[in-house]
Amino acid sequence: xxxxxxxxxxxxxxxxxxxxxxxxxxxxxxxxxxxxxxxxxxxxxxxxxxxxxxxxxxxxxxxxxxxxxxxxxxxxxxxxxxxxxxxxxxxxxxxxxxxxxxxxxxxxxxxxxxxxxxxxxxxxxxxxxxxxxxxxxxxxxxxxxxxxxxxxxxxxxxxxxxxxxxxxxxxxxxxxxxxxxxxxxxxxxxxxxxxxxxxxxxxxxxxxxxxxxxxxxxxxxxxxxxxxxxxxxxxxxxxxxxxxxxxxxxxxxxxxxxxxxxxxxxxxxxxxxxxxxxxxxxxxxxxxxxxxxxxxxxxxxxxxxxxxxxxxxxxxxxxxxxxxxxxxxxxxxxxxx
Amino acid sequence: xxxxxxxxxxxxxxxxxxxxxxxxxxxxxxxxxxxxxxxxxxxxxxxxxxxxxxxxxxxxxxxxxxxxxxxxxxxxxxxxxxxxxxxxxxxxxxxxxxxxxxxxxxxxxxxxxxxxxxxxxxxxxxxxxxxxxxxxxxxxxxxxxxxxxxxxxxxxxxxxxxxxxxxxxxxxxxxxxxxxxxxxxxxxxxxxxxxxxxxxxxxxxxxxxxxxxxxxxxxxxxxxxxxxxxxxxxxxxxxxxxxxxxxxxxxxxxxxxxxxxxxxxxxxxxx
Numbered sequence: 001x002x003x004x005x006x007x008x009x010x011x012x013x014x015x016x017x018x019x020x021x022x023x024x025x026x027x028x029x030x031x032x033x034x035x036x037x038x039x040x041x042x043x044x045x046x047x048x049x050x051x052x053x054x055x056x057x058x059x060x061x062x063x064x065x066x067x068x069x070x071x072x073x074x075x076x077x078x079x080x081x082x083x084x085x086x087x088x089x090x091x092x093x094x095x096x097x098x099x100x101x102x103x104x105x106x107x108x109x110x111x112x113x114x115x116x117x118x119x120x121x122x123x124x125x126x127x128x129x130x131x132x133x134x135x136x137x138x139x140x141x142x143x144x145x146x147x148x149x150x151x152x153x154x155x156x157x158x159x160x161x162x163x164x165x166x167x168x169x170x171x172x173x174x175x176x177x178x179x180x181x182x183x184x185x186x187x188x189x190x191x192x193x194x195x196x197x198x199x200x201x202x203x204x205x206x207x208x209x210x211x212x213x214x215x216x217x218x219x220x221x222x223x224x225x226x227x228x229x230x231x232x233x234x235x236x237x238x239x240x241x242x243x244x245x246x247x248x249x250x251x252x253x254x255x256x257x258x259x260x261x262x263x264x265x266x267x268x269x270x271x272x273x274x275x276x277x278x279x280x281x282x283x284x285x286x287x288x289x290x291x292x293x294x295x296x297x298x299x300x301x302x303x304x305x306x307x308x309x310x311x312x313x314x315x316x317x318x319x320x321x322x323x324x325x326x327x328x329x330x331x332x333x334x335x336x337x
Numbered sequence: 338x339x340x341x342x343x344x345x346x347x348x349x350x351x352x353x354x355x356x357x358x359x360x361x362x363x364x365x366x367x368x369x370x371x372x373x374x375x376x377x378x379x380x381x382x383x384x385x386x387x388x389x390x391x392x393x394x395x396x397x398x399x400x401x402x403x404x405x406x407x408x409x410x411x412x413x414x415x416x417x418x419x420x421x422x423x424x425x426x427x428x429x430x431x432x433x434x435x436x437x438x439x440x441x442x443x444x445x446x447x448x449x450x451x452x453x454x455x456x457x458x459x460x461x462x463x464x465x466x467x468x469x470x471x472x473x474x475x476x477x478x479x480x481x482x483x484x485x486x487x488x489x490x491x492x493x494x495x496x497x498x499x500x501x502x503x504x505x506x507x508x509x510x511x512x513x514x515x516x517x518x519x520x521x522x523x524x525x526x527x528x529x530x531x532x533x534x535x536x537x538x539x540x541x542x543x544x545x546x547x548x549x550x551x552x553x554x555x556x557x558x559x560x561x562x563x564x565x566x567x568x569x570x571x572x573x574x575x576x577x578x579x580x581x582x583x584x585x586x587x588x589x590x591x592x593x594x595x596x597x598x599x600x601x602x603x604x605x606x607x608x
Contacts, residue, residue, distance in 0.1 A: 040432055044471035047501065048543045051474075068431040074342040081431050106342075106349035109427040111391055115348065122341050151383035152373040155340060189375065218377040219386065329433060332466045332545055333401045 006174050008096045008141050008206040011061055011247040013270045018252070019330045021259045022052050030263065034061040036249050037092070040068050041329050043084040049330050053092070063094040063207070065176070070104030071134070071144065072117040072127050082137060089138050096141040096206050098176040101127065101164055118153035119163035124170070131171035143174030143206050148184040148213075148222030160185065161199040174206035177246070179235040180228065184213055184220045192301050193235050194294065202243035210236060210269055211251040224253035227265060231296045233272055238292050240276035241283065248273060344371060352388045353427065355420060359385065395423055398433045402467050403440060405515035406459045409452060409527070418447065434471070437464060452527055458507040462515065462535070465503040469539050472501040475603040477541065483597075483605060490607045492568045496561045496593075497604035501539035504558055508532050512547040541600050548599075553581030554592055558601075 004010075012033030017025070024030070035056060042053050056062060066085065069077055089097060102114040117123045127144075135142035146164050168175050177200070186193040210233075212226030228236075228250070240246060250265045282288035338346075351364055358364050358381050365381045372380035396419050400407055407415040426439045441460040450456050475497075486494065510531050534555035536548045550558070556577040560570035571589060575582045596602045 043432070044434070045500075046474035047469075047471040047539060049471055051543055070431075072341070074345045078431060103345055104431070106345040108429055109349050109353065110429060110431055111349060111352055111387075112394055112428060112433060113352075113387060113390065115345075115387065118341065118344060120341065122339055126341065150386040151380075152375070153344065154371055154373055155344065218382075221386075330470075331401055331434070332470045333404060335470070335544075 005206050005244075005246065006096075006141055006204060008174065008247070010245045011063070011095065013248045013250075013266045013273065014061075014063075015250045015262050015266050016252065017056060017062070018256055019334055020256050021262070024259045026052070026055050029059050030259065032060060032263070032266075034063060034247070034249075036063050036065050036251075038329075039064045039066040039085055039088055039097070042092075043081075043088055048335050052330075057092065061095070062092050064088065064092055064097040065145075066097070066099040067114065068104060068110075068112075069099040069134075070102065070110075071099060071130050072101065072123055073103040074106045077130060077134065082134065086138055089140055094140060096143055096174060097138060098143040098145055098174070098207065100145045100147050100176075101167070102147050114147045116147060116149040116151060116153070117163075119156040119158045119160055121157060124163065124167055127167050128171040131167065131173050135171070135173055141174055141206065143176040144168070145176035145178050145209065146181050146185075147178075148181040148188075148220075150188055150219055150221075152189055159191070159195075159199075161196045165200045165204075168204045169201055173204075175200060175204045176207050176209065177205045177239060177243075178209035178211070179239055180209065180211040180213060180232050180251075181222060182235055183229075183232045184222050186297070186300050187215075188219045190301055193297055194238065194292065197235060197238050197242060205239070205243045205246050208236065208239060208246050208248040209251055210248060210265075211253075224251045225255045228269070231294065233269075234292065234294055234296075236269070237272055237276040237279070240273050241280045244280065245273070245277060347371065348384075348387075351384060352391045353423075354388060355392075355424065357385060358388055392423070395419075395428060395433075395436060398436050399423075399440075402437045403460065403463050405463055405511065405518055406440070406444070406456060408518035409456060409459055409514070410450065414450065418444070418450070421447070434467065437467065440464060454530070455509045455511065455527065458509050458511045459515065461505060462507065462511050462537070465505055465537050466545055469501050469503060469537055469545055472539065474501070475499055477600060478597045478603055478605075486605060486607055493566045493608055495564065495566055495606040495608070496570070496602055497606055498558070498562050499538060499601055499603045502601055503537040504555065504562060505535040505537060506532065506555070507535060512537075512549075536601065538599065538601055551581060551584065552578035553585040553588070556581075557585060557589070557592070558596075 014034035014036060015032060017035040017037050037053065042049050044050065068081065071077060100114045101117060103117060104110055104113065104115065131142060131144065144167065146160060164175060182193050182196050186196070210228045211224045212228055214221045214223045214225060248269050250262060250269060252262055279288055283290055347367065351358065358368065368381040368384050372383050374380040374383060399419050410418065422440065422443045426443060428436055441457060441464060444450060444456050444460045508530050510528050510533055512535055514528055534550050534552060536550055536558065537545065539545055553574055557570055557574035560573040565573060571585055574585050593602065
């Protein structure tokens with residue numbers, strides 16, 4: 001382990017804990033640096049979810065990631081939700097806990113989505129105040145994640161990287177830095193991902209997410225399915241080269257593969273992380289360029305005619321079944337043995 | 338109301354619209370005022386991405402929790418049912434687990450639904466399974482404690498049922514029908530009406546099961562669930578199932594052994 005970031009240790013490279021892998025993990029106890037759970041899947045009274053979590057906690061470090069806080073919504077976060085979350089924190093004792101820069105509900109209706117916030121002074125003020133309270137209440141380092149977005153608001157007053165960086169600093173919280181989301185949003189909105197990486201407070205990045213996605217031509221959907229593509233690894237390499245050894249996690253929530261394939265993706269990320277740390281050292285010694293060359297990024301920014309073919313095959317139409325934040329929940333229909 | 342809240346109230350309304358947003362001129366104009374769009378997607382098309390996913394996500398979550406109900410009524414009626422359900426019962430919980438918590442009352446209100454009583458029974462069954470799946474755990478019955486209870490104390494003893502147990506009286510054999518539908522018998526025939534007393538429970542291995550019991554045993558379990566001590570519970574069971582008075586009298590000892598073994602009884606509270 002290397003130095004702690006905002007008190008959060010470098011846990012290495014982990015994977016998301018998902019229902020189809022429970023049996024394999026509990027039977028074989030494979031070597032994994034750490035698991036990330038979706039908090040909401042375990043904010044229940046008992047049964048299989050709690051049983052499986054307790055068995056995993058016997059062997060592994062576990063951190064928590066949430067999808068339902070909706071910190072920027074028109075109403076204050078649900079007190080009952082926070083109390084349940086706190087009980088889970090007490091059980092899991094995660095080194096940190098994260099959710100998203102987003103909102104989820106309004107008028108008493110929960111849309112169960114990570115809806116983008118406009119990048120405004122008003123939104124900063126609201127999220128900062130709530131993030132401070134939540135971090136104090138939970139008693140654990142709190143971090144918020146940049147989301148994939150499919151729309152831009154006319155009311156936005158600043159770029160996304162300024163918005164999230166200012167909130168993190170003013171609220172004294174961490175950043176969950178999802179580099180796949182940077183790629184998705186850069187593609188969808190035509191900005192330079194390198195500018196995003198350069199302009200956030202690197203010392204506040206406590207974790208990185210890597211994932212696959214689906215390109216439907218006109219836009220990319222953050223499905224968390226498939227392998228991490230090379231341009232996303234390029235952004236990852238640059239993030240590590242600028243920020244240092246940040247714990248990293250592979251998210252795979254749709255068309256979930258065999259556990260061995262998931263671990264292989266984590267090993268690939270581990271190798272790239274090592275290379276990037278060497279790059280960081282070479283840059284510090286003046287032996288490497290500080291500017292990466294990403295032809296794909298120029299194509300995104302210029303929105304040239306070839307940008308839809310950047311990743312080869314595109315998928316026309318919609319994401320069937322709806323994308324699910326954090327993968328399948330464990331229910332009577334989907335339960336592990 | 339601040340600008341942010343105003344924007345969010347608009348989004349929450351628009352994303353629950355059933356029809357494609359671009360078909361609505363008013364919403365298309367509003368979207369142009371609030372969203373930038375880009376060279377590939379108009380503002381209203383950007384909002385449409387989220388609207389479409391709202392419906393797909395929630396209909397697939399309901400399908401996951403109600404495989405029996407959807408199997409009984411078929412795809413066309415199922416789509417109409419969930420569209421009406423989500424329109425009249427907007428998701429109001431942070432967890433999708435609670436999404437279907439008002440499906441039974443909704444099915445009861447759908448006069449157009451074929452096999453309606455069967456559907457009501459199926460909805461009640463499937464919501465019970467959802468509740469049981471993650472209900473509170475309870476330690477198993479301690480045989481040493483049972484052995485130490487004085488004979489006289491049994492008269493007033495409170496029998497504690499497992500929190501992961503539900504009692505359901507149905508007019509159709511829906512538990513068996515659901516099992517067959519889930520095993521892929523898409524053409525499973527709609528059964529004739531046949532009332533059943535179902536005990537739904539989570540086993541010690543945390544799997545969900547059902548058992549069919551007679552009227553006497555069911556009435557006794559209901560009385561115990563309602564918190565009656567043993568003797569008044571037996572009296573009420575006989576009163577409610579007089580034709581099974583003898584079965585209650587001679588069967589209670591054996592039932593208790595069996596219910597303890599199955600994990601239906603988790604404690605005996607001696608006052």
